[in-house]
Amino acid sequence: MSSGSSLIFHIPSSCRLPLSPPSPRIPFLRTRFISLKAMASEDGKDHRLARISSSIRVIPDFPKPGIMFQDITTLLLDHKAFRDTIDIFVERYREKNISVVAGIEARGFIFGPPIALAIGAKFVPMRKPKKLPGEVISEEYALEYGTDKMEMHVGAVQPGDRALVIDDLIATGGTLCAAVRLLERVGADVVECACVIELPELKGREKLGHRPVFVLVKG
Numbered sequence: 001m002s003s004g005s006s007l008i009f010h011i012p013s014s015c016r017l018p019l020s021p022p023s024p025r026i027p028f029l030r031t032r033f034i035s036l037k038a039m040a041s042e043d044g045k046d047h048r049l050a051r052i053s054s055s056i057r058v059i060p061d062f063p064k065p066g067i068m069f070q071d072i073t074t075l076l077l078d079h080k081a082f083r084d085t086i087d088i089f090v091e092r093y094r095e096k097n098i099s100v101v102a103g104i105e106a107r108g109f110i111f112g113p114p115i116a117l118a119i120g121a122k123f124v125p126m127r128k129p130k131k132l133p134g135e136v137i138s139e140e141y142a143l144e145y146g147t148d149k150m151e152m153h154v155g156a157v158q159p160g161d162r163a164l165v166i167d168d169l170i171a172t173g174g175t176l177c178a179a180v181r182l183l184e185r186v187g188a189d190v191v192e193c194a195c196v197i198e199l200p201e202l203k204g205r206e207k208l209g210h211r212p213v214f215v216l217v218k219g
């Protein structure tokens, strides 16, 4: 399933980016970088993706053996890569009549609010259990490493709202699915799910069914 996805092609592994940190001022990161495959945009000319891709650090065996952890905190250290990331999402969604950006805790709280402000939508946090003070609805879901529950305030999203779901990464797709279920339970129309990174081997996209998923880079 790839409806609505703007993924066009993988840059071949022979063209992968040099392994380098975003700034020489943080040399301690140098040996930890493993590049992701950058994706081209629809016209094949979005050179911003290469910098975004190379700014993401991969840490093996975190939080447990066998997990290659995609660390977006290094993307945040590179203000150009961070700005480009937000800009790409804003360019894609500003004309799509989105009324709510739903950001998934925790890393969806980094990317969601600047997108919501730029496109003129409300921001709704999708939180871990027992964090929201008001009345909530909740959904349980399975993770690549464990299980969790997601909650949203009742009344934050209205029937007919046009929703964009934002997170840093789609792995098994369980997290995005839970967010979509919460939004659809209250009558919202989920226009698209958007992430910085996709781990395609985990086939999370399939779990989302017909809902489009847009990502910038593949791990």
Ligand SMILES: O=P(O)(O)OC[C@H]1O[C@H](OP(=O)(O)OP(=O)(O)O)[C@H](O)[C@@H]1O
Residues within 6 Å of the ligand: 104, 105, 106, 107, 108, 142, 143, 144, 148, 167, 168, 169, 170, 171, 172, 173, 174, 175, 176, 204
């Ligand atoms: O596609 P999935 O297999 O569901 O996994 C993706 C989710 O896993 C990570 O969050 P995590 O649950 O580690 O929570 P955190 O951001 O609060 O650390 C990531 O930020 C996504 O939300």
Ligand SMILES: Nc1ncnc2[nH]cnc12
Residues within 6 Å of the ligand: 067, 068, 069, 070, 071, 144, 145, 169, 171, 199
């Ligand atoms: N490999 C991974 N890196 C970062 N976040 C994740 N969430 C689930 N799998 C992940």
